[in-house]
Amino acid sequence: MAVQRVTIQLVEEEDGDFGSPICFRGQCYHSLQESCLQAGALFLDPCFPAGPPALGYDQLGPNSEKAKGVEWLRPHEFCQNPQFICEDMDRTDVCQGSLGNCWFLAAAASLTLYPRLLYRVVPPRQSFQWGYAGIFHFQLWQFGHWVDVVVDDRLPVRDGKLLFVRSAQRAEFWAPLLEKAYAKGGGLPWFSHRLHGSYEVMRGGHMNEAFVDFTGGVGEVLYLQPDTPVLFSAIRHALAKESLVGATALSDRGEYKTEEGLVKGHAYSITGTHKMSLEFTKVKLLRLRNPWGRVEWSGAWSDSCPRWAALPEEWRDALLVKKEDGEFWMELGDFLKHFDTVQICSLSPEVLGPQPKGGGWHVHTFQGRWVRGFNAGGGQPGSGEAPSVWGGGDGPWDRGGQSGLGETKRPTSPFPPETETFWTNPQFQLTLQDPDEEEAEDDEGGLGGGWGTLGARSGRGGRHPKCTVLLSLVQRNRRRLRARGVTYLAVGFHVFRIPEELLGLQDSPRRRELLAGLLRADRSPFSVRRDVSRRCRLAPGHYLVVPSTAHAGEESDFTLRIFTERQHAATEIDNAVSADLQVLTTPSVPLEFEMEQLFQELAGEEEEMGADQLQTLLSIALEPGDRASPWTHPPGEIGLRTCEHLIHCFGQGGHCLTLSEFQQLWYRFQGWQATFNKFDADKSGTMNSHELRLALNSAGFQLNNQLTQLLTSRYRDSHLRVDLDRFVSCVAQLTCLFRHCSQHLSDGEGLLYMTKRQWMQLATFS
Numbered sequence: 001m002a003v004q005r006v007t008i009q010l011v012e013e014e015d016g017d018f019g020s021p022i023c024f025r026g027q028c029y030h031s032l033q034e035s036c037l038q039a040g041a042l043f044l045d046p047c048f049p050a051g052p053p054a055l056g057y058d059q060l061g062p063n064s065e066k067a068k069g070v071e072w073l074r075p076h077e078f079c080q081n082p083q084f085i086c087e088d089m090d091r092t093d094v095c096q097g098s099l100g101n102c103w104f105l106a107a108a109a110s111l112t113l114y115p116r117l118l119y120r121v122v123p124p125r126q127s128f129q130w131g132y133a134g135i136f137h138f139q140l141w142q143f144g145h146w147v148d149v150v151v152d153d154r155l156p157v158r159d160g161k162l163l164f165v166r167s168a169q170r171a172e173f174w175a176p177l178l179e180k181a182y183a184k185g186g187g188l189p190w191f192s193h194r195l196h197g198s199y200e201v202m203r204g205g206h207m208n209e210a211f212v213d214f215t216g217g218v219g220e221v222l223y224l225q226p227d228t229p230v231l232f233s234a235i236r237h238a239l240a241k242e243s244l245v246g247a248t249a250l251s252d253r254g255e256y257k258t259e260e261g262l263v264k265g266h267a268y269s270i271t272g273t274h275k276m277s278l279e280f281t282k283v284k285l286l287r288l289r290n291p292w293g294r295v296e297w298s299g300a301w302s303d304s305c306p307r308w309a310a311l312p313e314e315w316r317d318a319l320l321v322k323k324e325d326g327e328f329w330m331e332l333g334d335f336l337k338h339f340d341t342v343q344i345c346s347l348s349p350e351v352l353g354p355q356p357k358g359g360g361w362h363v364h365t366f367q368g369r370w371v372r373g374f375n376a377g378g379g380q381p382g383s384g385e386a387p388s389v390w391g392g393g394d395g396p397w398d399r400g401g402q403s404g405l406g407e408t409k410r411p412t413s414p415f416p417p418e419t420e421t422f423w424t425n426p427q428f429q430l431t432l433q434d435p436d437e438e439e440a441e442d443d444e445g446g447l448g449g450g451w452g453t454l455g456a457r458s459g460r461g462g463r464h465p466k467c468t469v470l471l472s473l474v475q476r477n478r479r480r481l482r483a484r485g486v487t488y489l490a491v492g493f494h495v496f497r498i499p500e501e502l503l504g505l506q507d508s509p510r511r512r513e514l515l516a517g518l519l520r521a522d523r524s525p526f527s528v529r530r531d532v533s534r535r536c537r538l539a540p541g542h543y544l545v546v547p548s549t550a551h552a553g554e555e556s557d558f559t560l561r562i563f564t565e566r567q568h569a570a571t572e573i574d575n576a577v578s579a580d581l582q583v584l585t586t587p588s589v590p591l592e593f594e595m596e597q598l599f600q601e602l603a604g605e606e607e608e609m610g611a612d613q614l615q616t617l618l619s620i621a622l623e624p625g626d627r628a629s630p631w632t633h634p635p636g637e638i639g640l641r642t643c644e645h646l647i648h649c650f651g652q653g654g655h656c657l658t659l660s661e662f663q664q665l666w667y668r669f670q671g672w673q674a675t676f677n678k679f680d681a682d683k684s685g686t687m688n689s690h691e692l693r694l695a696l697n698s699a700g701f702q703l704n705n706q707l708t709q710l711l712t713s714r715y716r717d718s719h720l721r722v723d724l725d726r727f728v729s730c731v732a733q734l735t736c737l738f739r740h741c742s743q744h745l746s747d748g749e750g751l752l753y754m755t756k757r758q759w760m761q762l763a764t765f766s
Contacts, residue, residue: 006584006742008577009753010704021139021146024185029137029150042074042134043152048184048197050154056200060099070163072154074134075173082128084136086172094175095293095326099164101202103246104182105291106267107210108165108175110244113271117242117347121214122174138181141216143476143559144365149185151177156199164199168293168325182213201479207246207267209479209530211345215244218472218563219531222342231342232284232332236273238344245270247288250340261298262338263290270342271327274319278310285319286335290326301329346470361470364570366560368426368705370549373689373720374712375705377421378552379526380494423515424690425548426705429498430562431569432540435465466537468565471495471524473532473547476557490550491558492526493534498542518544526550544573553720572705577759579738580700581750586650586664595621599662608656611643618643618669622724642729649732649739668735669728675699676727686721695727701734706756707763737763 023029025047036043048054050072052062060066075082094109111118126136137150155176156163165179183199208219224231238245251265258264272287285301301307303322311319319329370376473493478486496518521543524534547560562570591599598620602613609617618638650665651657657665679687679695687695692715693708703711715726722730740762741752754762 005578005580005750006738006745007751008741008759009751010577010756010759011753021148024147024149027150029135029148032150033131033133033135036133036135037131043150044134044154045150045152045184048151048180050152050156054183054198055156056198056203058200059203060198060200069158070156071158073157074153075128075155078157078160079171079173081171082173083169083171084126084128084177085122085124085174086167086169094291095166095168099199099203101165101179101205102267102291103205103207104179104202104210105165106246106269106289107207107214107244108178109269109289109291110211110246110271111214113239113244114242117215117244122178128173136177136181138178140182140185140213142185142213143474144367146216147185149181151180151184153177155180182210205479206343206529206531207244207248208343208345211244211246211343212474212531215345215347217243217345217347218470218533218561219343219345220470220533220535221527221529222344224336224340224342226336228336231336232273232275232286234344235270235286235342236275238346239270239273242347244345246343247335247339248341248343249338257295258338260338261296261302263292263295267291268339274329276311276315284332285329286332287327287329288335289328293326294324296324296326296328297330299330299334301331303328361563361565362567364562364568366428366562366570366572367476367557368547368560368572369557369709370426370555371709371712372553372555373716374692374709375424375426376553376555377424377548378554379492379548379550380422421552421690422546422548423511425546427573428545428547428560428562429571429573430469430495430543430545432467432469432538432543432564432566433568434467434566435540436468436565464539466539467568469536469538469568470563471534471536471545472559472561472563473524474559474561475530476559478556479530488528488530489554489556490526490528491547491556492524492532492550493545493547493560494520495522495536495538496544496546497521498544500542503542515544574705575702577704577707578702579734581742583668583700584735584739584742586668588660588663589667591659591663591666595666596659599659603659608658609662610656611640611647614643614647614657614662615640637725638728639725642725642732645729645732645736649736672699672728672731673724676724686717686723687727689716689720689722692716692722692727692730695722696731696734699731701731701738703734706760710763 027045027047032043052067055061055067055070056064058064094105094112111121121139123137123139134153135150136153137148139146139148141147153173155173162176165175167173167175179199179202183202184197206219208221211217212219222228222231222234235245247268247270249262249264249266249268255263255265269289269291270286271289274285274287276283276285288297290296296302298304303320308316308320321327471493473491475488475491478488496515497520498518502514502518521538522534522536524532526532545560545562547558549556562568598617599609600607602617603609615638622638646665646669647655647657650661650668652661675695675698676687677683678698679691681687689712692712693703696703696708696711711730715722715730717723717726745752
């Protein structure tokens, strides 16, 4: 049978060595260190030069009051015998400076609880004595990749003291250098060469951002209520499994100290738990730490509380440290009165290392983008939003989306209906087969399985077999744009159950109509956070996960990760990449007499037509009233750039057209014109960019999401419309692309294999 289509089969590239992270901006630590040692010079970082721009753009801008008197010094220039990490380092060493980044410091303090995790972020064998070259490096997880970030050791100092984070042990410098690496590379794409970070982009944020960047794990937010029943066990289990845990006392008026010594609007680390019986009463204590390294809780079970005297001496010695170090104990009931959220970062299998056979979590990671006019379809009616502002901790959050542990309240602020565009959003099919193994519940009930952070066994499902699914949606590359006024969007996702009979619905012409009838199985809150996660308990079966922004037309890159306890299958709903061979080969059809005469008149004696003449010819042919033109109103002329594309596509020489070449062009142009007319239903001379994929499919091209996103961004106008000129240019370029691919096919074969990277390099034509 003759080959009917040219199909590009995209294959995954070989996975790299996980132990070798990507070098941020191509800077290799060991190569740079060796070069400096050989030259006898200290490293100067050209990608993050010490100076006013590295401090910030607003409150820390070059002319700001806070930036005055700042010097950039290496530790040995203002400290005797500096150390990278002191042997007795612990969680109380990380102390906040004058930058409002308590969220980052609380996460760093939690990291010190687990040396194995700390040394992944802060690689060992770095020193101010042995092999010192003024260069240090750190590893951060960035949207699916571990990235190695190098910095020089010039730090901002004023009056001989560090301006920002410092260690309680004054000669220890791993923490301020980690802060500098995060300012340089945190929130930035590892491949970015044009954009620079700054310390000020770290002002205000959420602990889970740093938690995830330190571990590659998944952050979950628990919105607390006075009677949250399983919180203590959730925190205890999380800490036992090396999860990072923090808490925030929310505020709608910035940071301020209460009479009990707590700081509202501030982030705290949760570093331990203790449960004991005291006079027939169970006492549940949480150990918290203020990243300031001072200002402690003064209520019950504080350092100076007389209740400690009632405990056996060995308990007091083990628990109580009477020291102004920012760390204190607090009873669970008091904690629930004063704190509003707990943030838990559960570790991913990547961080946990090799798992025993049959154990560990199974993960799929997808990279995507919402593109205005293509797949930025907005949320469904009834998606509740939890708004936020930038602040020292979490900002004033509305709990309309989620409350307690996994319990969903009725939304308080539904979004306006976006039903018309919702199903244009990116979609991912998830298949769950085997339910989780049941585990014994602890003495507070509801906990078991998974990472032990949430009530995985509780809920409406009872003892029916269920699968634990953890979904994590992350907005990419937005913190770095804060200097331009860009903030996080409200984002979230819906999960729909797919009946067996509709599994092939992505190939149906009635797809959107069928999708609208799916029943929703779960959804996340829509929150103005970088990371939005949800732990679901779903019956075995097929599901559709639809991540979206709250409102249609909002653009952003995103990463979606799907974690399950048992094996699962997950794929992006996407088209194959192919083209009908008929659109690549054009029969020689004689021109109408008027068109041939017009060609000869414009081509002149050389009988060849350049881009200028072709533009004139098409302008005449498309005039209203001409029998070649179907429009009542002129569609606008075909641009010179498009004419160049057409000549490149149909002209053998690439710069002009002969009469026979123009015959082929005109035949194909009329077909593209007819396709465009089909989707220009109101004869306005434009079609909606949402329909571009359908129009291209009608023209013989089937494209994947990534290329269609690229084409939509390139060929839409500011009103999300595509005119004939843009459409013809797009189709001409696709024709050239697939003709090039068809030249590499084997005899009788219509299939060509390419990696995704090769395909995008080829498809990113100018």
